[in-house]
Amino acid sequence: MDRRTLLLLSLACAVGVGNVYFPQAIGPLVATGLGASPDSASLIVTATQIGYTAGIFLLVPLGDRLPYRPLLVTLFALTGAGLLAAGCAPALPPLVAASALVGVTTVAAQLIAPLAAGLVGEERRGAVMGTLLSGSLAGMLLARTFGGTLGERLGWRAPYLVAAAVVLLLAVVLARTLPATAPPLRRPYPALLAEPLRLLRTEPELRRSCLYQATVFAGFSAVWTCAALLLTGPAYDLDVRAVGLLALVNAVTVVCTPYAGRQVDRRGADAVNLVCLSAVLGSAALLAAGSGGGPAGLTALVAGTLLLDVAMQSGMIANQARVLALRPDARARLNTAYMTCAYLGGSAGSWLGVRAYGLAGWGGVCALLAALAGIGLTRHLTATRPGSRPRPDPSDARPGPPTTTAPAGGERR
Structure with missing residues (x-):
């Protein structure tokens, strides 16, 4: 895989992930525009995340059964159609339905990772995965800036229509440039869908990683879904561009995640998770100080969201390293189970965050974040107590003899 293809795939990851996050910045504009x-307007965020979770579970396993190029092109085309429908929606219910469609189909980043892993040798795989992750993080962070700035200037429909044009153009480019690949498996589709559920049942370390990421991502989604309500409310009285600028400050996360990956290699996933879960708990205290408004409150918001973003993404790397070390012969299906649980947590967090904000304001959202971090931290401390785990953390394992696997997608012998 040459540099141009790698950059194109990184851009595709950024665009795919960005479609999930830019609606977080335009919720108040949607509410005003549609009365x-x-x-109610926050339902577009929840619908997109629920759709994304469903897409991971229903569509990502197809990467083991269908050629990647037609699969990715089809998904980008469907995403473009969903964005066009959202941008032209006459009322909130059609917009929510179109947002769900966008979420289901914009799962490119979860398919591109296994595609890229098969296009490079083992000696380059880590660097390629790091580049793709940077693209996904850039899409997550810049999407809010894109949505807030464009929405404030041209109305809430503009981000959807511009995103539709970008996605459809990218589908054309991918159709012309992606290399042809052969599907590694010939299993029936129902069997592919059942495999992540079976892995969740049989792999305790997978369940533990899923719990950590689901709780942290739920708190992350609650904070960012409600940040627009806080910044545009009476405490700050800013426009939605402020949400995009707040997210732009957190672009430093892209620089921090490679360091977190090296720490996972050096110290193991459990050590990194302990720091990350503790940092999420600390971010709740910083964010709570942002409820009063003014320069001091804004400073606390910037520091709190930055700490939360770095901790969430670093924890994502640690948990994914542990998950992918469990079964080399089932990495795609393990990743499906892990990401599905993570985004189920994110969807629940968005819904719970809006309810907490309605009941107790920004302080309620921060209390929710602290409670979720506490659940993950308590489970972590219990699991890592001496004598509490039946086997070592797989991410701490030193290289050993290769595992014997069945050919072309068969089960481990």
Whole structure:
């Protein structure tokens, strides 16, 4: 795989992930434009995340059964159609339905990772995965800036329509440039869907990693879904561009994640998870100080969201390293189970965050974040107590003899 292909795949990851996150910045504009309440308008964020979770579970396993090029092109084309429908929606219910469609189909980043892993040798795989992750993080962070700035200037429909044009153009480029690949498996589709559930049942370390990431990502989603409500409310009285600028400050996360990956290699996933879960708990205290408004409150918001973003993404790397070390012969299906649980947590967090904000304001959202981090931290301390785990953390394992596997997608012998 040459540099141009790698950059194109990184861009595709950024665009795919960005489609999930830019609606977080335009919720107040949607509410005003369609005459809905802010709570109702926040359903577009929840619908997109629920759709994304469903897409990971239903569509990502197809990467083991269908050629990647036609699969990715089809998904990008469907995403473009969903974005066009959202941008032209006459009322909130059609917009929510179109947002769900966008979420289901914009799962490119979860398919591109296994595609890229098969296009490079083992000696380059880590560097390629790091580049793709940087693209995904850039899409996550810049999407809010894109949505807030464009929405404030041209209205809430503009981000959807511009994103549709970008996605459809990218589908054309991918159709012309992606190399042809052969599907590694010939299993029936129902069997592919059942495999992540079976892995969740049989792999305790997978369940533990899923719990950590689901709780942290739920708190992360609650904070960012409600940040627009706080910044545009009476405490700050800013426009939605402020949400995009707040997210732009957190672009430093892209620099921090490679360091976190090296720490996982050096110290193991459990050590990194302990730091990350503790940092999420600390970010809740910083974010709570942002409820008062003014320069001091804004400073606390910037520091709190930055700490939360770095901790969430670093924890993602640690947990994914542990998960992918469990079964080399089932990495795609393990990743499906892990990411599905993570985004189920994110979807629940968005819904719970809006309810907490309605009941107790920004302080309620921070209390929710602290409670979720506490659940993950308590489970972590219990699991890592001496004598509590039946086997070592797989991410701590030193290289050993290769595992014997069945050919072309067969089960481990």
